[in-house]
Amino acid sequence: MVELGRDEALKLLGTVQLGRAAFTDQALPAIRPVNHLVDAGGIIVRTHGGSALLGRALQSEVVAYEADEIDAATRTGWSVVITGTATRILDPGALARYRSLLMPWVDAEMGHVVRIQPEIVSGYRLVGVAGP
Structure with a gap:
């Protein structure tokens, strides 16, 4: 594994559409697959009104995002894993703007938009290894 710098890690996040948001829900860890875009260094996701992720955003809580x-x-x-508010x-x-750029990948009302502002960015490039 080769460690990535912050800029390269965020650039790589911008090359894929799907990732996983991790947060606390009812005092337990929760992970949800979501689609995203990277804009001005932040991770942007759309979500529905009753989502646990939106609940975390309403309280400006720390979450993680992995892709x-x-x-x-x-x-x-x-x-790449980012941790931020x-x-x-x-x-x-x-x-x-975000509603026009980021189409939901599930058939549901996804009228809310959440920004995850990276505070900690870590990433690794996996280089080829010999087979088993």
């Missing part, structure tokens, strides 16, 4: 691209056959790829985006202009 990767790994080839099981070659054992190569990368993985989730906040709900309320600005009408920003909401309209």
Whole structure:
């Protein structure tokens, strides 16, 4: 494994559409698959009104976000984890912009937008290794 710098890790996050948001829900760890975009260094996700992630954003809580691209056959790829504060985006202009740029990948009302502002960014590039 080769450690990635912050800029390269965020750039790699921008090359994939799906990741996993991790947060605390009812005092237990929870992970949800979501699609995202990277904008101005922040991770942007759309969510529905009753989502646990939106609940964390309403309280400006710390969450984690992970995405990767790994080839099981070659054992190569990368993985990035960011940790930061989730906040709900309320600005009408920003909401309209993100709603036009980020289409929900599930068939549900996804009218809310959350920004995860990275405070800790860690990532690794997986380089090829010999087979078993």
